[in-house]
Amino acid sequence: MxxxxxxxxxxxxxxxxxxxxxxxxxxxxxxxxxxxxxxxxxxxxxxxxxxxxxxxxxxxxxxxxxxxxxxxxxxxxxxxxxxxxxxxxxxxxxxxxxxxxxxxxxxxxxxxxTPIAMVGAKSITSTNISPDALKGKTLGAQGSTIHMNYLEAYYKGSTLRPYPTQEEANLDLLNGRLDYIVADLEALESFLKDKGKDCCKIIAEVKRDAAIHGxxxxxxxxxxxxxxxxxxxxxxxxxxxxxxxxxxxxxxxxxxxxx
Amino acid sequence: MSWCELPGYWLGLEVLERYGCRMADGLVITMQLVAISSLLGFFLAVGLALLRLRGPRPVRWAIAGYTTFFRGTPLLCQLFLIYYGLGTFRLFWQDVGLWWFFRDPLYCCLLAFTINTAAYQAEILRGSLQALPKGQIEAARALGMRPVAIFIKVEMPQALIIGLRPLGNELITMIKVSAIASLVTLFDLMGATRLAFARSFDLSIYLVAALIYLALVEIVRRIWNQMEARLTRHMVLR
Incomplete structure (x- = not known):
């Protein structure tokens, strides 16, 4: 049938x-x-x-x-x-x-x-991206993505901002409104090669969580x-x-x- | 179970039960945005309307330019210019100690909404003030009233009768267009709805949001009816 x-x-x-x-x-x-x-x-x-x-x-x-x-x-x-x-x-x-x-x-x-990573300002020296370490920081990601869901699930102590596209999140990191952004590694790398060259770097990779990331x-x-x-x-x-x-x-x- | 989960529970709507509290938080932000920007906009508009009518010529021209620009361009465009455009000058804002303001999307939204609605409200008030018969002011002067008293006691009450409905329309428009705040990362009512939809793919949540906006507009309409009855109580035929 x-x-x-x-x-x-x-x-x-x-x-x-x-x-x-x-x-x-x-x-x-x-x-x-x-x-x-x-x-x-x-x-x-x-x-x-x-x-x-x-x-x-x-x-x-x-x-x-x-x-x-x-x-x-x-x-x-x-x-x-x-x-x-x-x-x-x-x-x-x-x-x-x-x-x-x-x-x-x-x-x-x-x-x-795709590996997932967090990107932040070059001046950040710590590679600790645990929810405790990022308490009170402002984190951004594209809305309706696994990355936003991941932030919502674990980073309750941080300020979370969803963007319509990844490019707008990148722009706000560049502007300094965000302390960190989360996205697929390759998407972040192409941002870091281009506009984000001078401001930012990869802080750490995010471990995949099967229930959220699939x-x-x-x-x-x-x-x-x-x-x-x-x-x-x-x-x-x-x-x-x-x-x-x-x-x-x-x-x-x-x-x-x-x- | 907290109170904000109850509507979804009663309606048997799972998505509203799960995201009811986010929607309630969003509703508060939407109401804050609209209330603060409309109120600030009104006070700004009173000054602008007065200067537009009675200020020195260059000031009149400047205000005419301001209202033309902000009424003639999309609010979304103005919001992006403020949020992303002004946001790029971080070092300057840090120097003048205003970065805390431009960093926060809520303040950026309030600024954009306030200057936009002020432009509209100023034009409404200007029209209402111009519509008053000259004899009113002349009579008040003949009674020896000072200009400030004439404005507050003679002109404004009558201008508000004329301008009340258009001002109400402007408030209703603001309630609806405030939904664009969700595009600069705010979780207003629309932002919360988009989040709920993105998680559940249940379209009925948009219907719920529409009904909440409709309820807000209906409340404003009723308040406006009361205000009009109060302002025109001396004109009612007995």
Whole structure:
């Protein structure tokens, strides 16, 4: 029954996006939602083109799956609601497969696992980032992320500030309103190479907490889209086996996708 | 169980039960923002309206420029200019000892909202003062009243009758636009709602927030009805 329903759902999804040409088995076109504001994973460059590790990687998977892929840029805050209301079929936006999100959406297999870090002013000498050590400090992160959830869960004695995008949090660290920001290490590194060069440094890495951070980054799909999920999982497995996942990761992140 | 979890419990709405206390805290911040900025804005607006009408010419021009700018540009843009724009001059603010003010998003919001609403309220008051018949002031002068007394006892009460409804509209607008405070990291009512939604993905929390804003606006409307009845009690036909 459930496979039949999933099959029907996949058919309907295909029919909805390619009216008239939908065949019974094949998904021929998928829409992909991403944020476009999280370099080096996904970013809109000055020419308004999407670029980054996830863009290259997903385009690779699309070629593998022989489907036509269309990218849709969507603000982070609405990225899951827009998936649920069928603005696109899959989210590829550095999203960690957390238990909390898994209640609402399905995740594919993990394709990268990002280290998490705290960044602060260069003048900070201590590498102690325990909640006790940061009591009374002002900490920032992008809102609706695992990082904000992590701060909310453990850093109750600090002032917490959520930002609509990571770039605004970076800006406020630069301005000196924040003492620390928490984010994925690569996103922070690209900030430190660029605008944050003179002001800030990585203070310490944050240990992953399975209940909050999840096992790693996966692609999110609507529940019940099992045919699409199986197709993407197969492509992910192939890309892991033939080394092309790591090829894209080396290009953009400077290291292997899964440590 | 604390009181702020009760509405969600009674309604059987899990998301409201879990985040009811955050919503209540947010409501307090929203009310603080609106009340303080509207009140400060009103006092500022009285002065601005007077100077706009009776000040020296350069002052009149300056105030006309101020109201044109702040009524003609989006409040969100003004807020970002203050929060991120002025925020970049940290060393300067530290030198003049004002960094504590510009560091805090609440103060930045209050500043942006106050100068914005002052511009609107000043224009409302200017129009109301101009609408008064000249004979009123001439009669008061003939009675030997001083300018300050004329302003407080003759002009303002009558200007407020004319300006009361538009001022109420401005307050209602402020209640609604105060939601943009959540974009500069404040957990006002909207900020708390966004947090609750981001955690639960339950859209009904936005409906709850909408109803709370609606209730606030309805309360203002009723208070304004009372105030109008009080201010115009001498004009009621018996």
């Amino acid at each position: 459930t496979t039949k329903r999933a099959f029907l759902a996949a058919m309907l999804a295909a029919a909805a996006f390619v009216p008239g040409t939908a065949s019974a088995q094949a998904i021929t076109e998928i829409k992909i939602g991403t944020e476009g504001a999280y370099p080096p994973y996904n970013n809109l460059n000055a020419k308004k083109e999407l670029e980054g590790f996830e863009i290259d990687y997903m385009n690779d998977l699309c070629a593998r799956m022989k489907v036509k892929c269309t990218w849709v840029v969507q603000d982070w805050d609405g990225i899951i609601p827009a998936l649920l209301s069928k603005k696109y079929d899959v989210i590829v936006a550095g999203m960690n497969a957390t238990p909390e999100r898994a209640k609402r959406v399905d995740f594919t297999d993990v394709y990268t696992s 096992p790693g980054v996966g692609m999110a799909l609507r529940k019940g889209e099992d045919a699409l999920k199986a197709m993407i999982n197969k492509a992910i497995a192939e890309s892991k086996a033939d080394g092309s996942l790591d090829k894209h990761a080396m290009k953009w992140l400077g290291k292997k996708a899964i440590q």
